[in-house]
Amino acid sequence: xxxxxxxxxxxxxxxxxxxxxxxxxxxxxxxxxxxxxxxxxxxxxxxxxxxxxxxxxxxxxxxxxxxxxxxxxxxxxxxxxxxxxxxxxxxxxxxxxxxxxxxxxxxxxxxxxxxxxxxxxxxxxxxxxxxxxxxxxxxxxxxxxxxxxxx
Amino acid sequence: xxxxxxxxxxxxxxxxxxxxxxxxxxxxxxxxxxxxxxxxxxxxxxxxxxxxxxxxxxxxxxxxxxxxxxxxxxxxxxxxxxxxxxxxxxxxxxxxxxxxxxxxx
Numbered sequence: 001x002x003x004x005x006x007x008x009x010x011x012x013x014x015x016x017x018x019x020x021x022x023x024x025x026x027x028x029x030x031x032x033x034x035x036x037x038x039x040x041x042x043x044x045x046x047x048x049x050x051x052x053x054x055x056x057x058x059x060x061x062x063x064x065x066x067x068x069x070x071x072x073x074x075x076x077x078x079x080x081x082x083x084x085x086x087x088x089x090x091x092x093x094x095x096x097x098x099x100x101x102x103x104x105x106x107x108x109x110x111x112x113x114x115x116x117x118x119x120x121x122x123x124x125x126x127x128x129x130x131x132x133x134x135x136x137x138x139x140x141x142x143x144x145x146x147x148x149x150x151x
Numbered sequence: 152x153x154x155x156x157x158x159x160x161x162x163x164x165x166x167x168x169x170x171x172x173x174x175x176x177x178x179x180x181x182x183x184x185x186x187x188x189x190x191x192x193x194x195x196x197x198x199x200x201x202x203x204x205x206x207x208x209x210x211x212x213x214x215x216x217x218x219x220x221x222x223x224x225x226x227x228x229x230x231x232x233x234x235x236x237x238x239x240x241x242x243x244x245x246x247x248x249x250x251x252x253x254x255x256x
Contacts, residue, residue, distance in 0.1 A: 033202070034195045035205065036204075037206045046201065046202050048201065072198070072199070074204060121204065123239055123252050123254055124208060124238075124239060124252050125196050126196070126206030127191075127207060127208050127209035127253055128255055130204070130206060132198065132199060132203075134198075134199035134201045
């Protein structure tokens with residue numbers, strides 16, 4: 001095995017970047033369990049790797065990969081309006097942290113912002129005003145054909 | 152008193168199920184004493200194709216006849232040292248009771 005998979009190197013670099021730039025926010029990777037907005041520390045981000053697309057037509061002998069990933073953000077506040085504002089603020093901070101950033105790891109390229117969805121939880125579901133967003137990004141990664149390794 | 156009135160009265164009188172509370176209409180300074188059936192269901196909330204959240208809702212069921220007017224969003228309910236703001240108010244089909252969805256204030 002030549003080294004770390006490009007996908008893992010990318011996700012690790014993104015998590016490190018989020019933790020460094022947003023020290024007041026809890027950052028987790030690949031979490032499957034729901035976030036308990038009444039019991040867990042907020043704001044909180046969950047980073048998850050998603051789709052992986054390969055394109056070997058861009059450069060002879062090398063493959064350009066597009067790695068998709070999502071960042072789910074959870075926030076709460078004392079009022080409904082403050083909760084929505086907290087979500088907007090957290091989302092903006094995530095975009096500011098990631099969009100256009102290039103990791104120092106060889107083979108990894110720029111992060112591009114894609115889209116986001118927002119959800120303020122219904123009053124019937126949550127006594128505490130809270131909500132979440134799901135922000136999607138993509139990252140360019142380049143490796144030799146058939147060699148998706150970082151290094 | 153109908154069978155449903157009687158059942159509701161029994162539930163509200165039960166010390167294991169019901170508690171003493173106070174209700175205040177929005178814009179009023181008067182608190183009304185009453186009995187309520189509190190509940191705090193916790194459930195997962197469908198996420199945005201992601202992890203999703205989990206939250207606890209706070210609800211209270213009360214007898215409509217115990218209130219001087221119909222409850223509505225913005226009223227307040229307090230018990231056990233905590234005051235809640237009414238977010239939703241749903242009557243039952245017979246008009247005997249109301250289930251209130253509450254937010255912590």
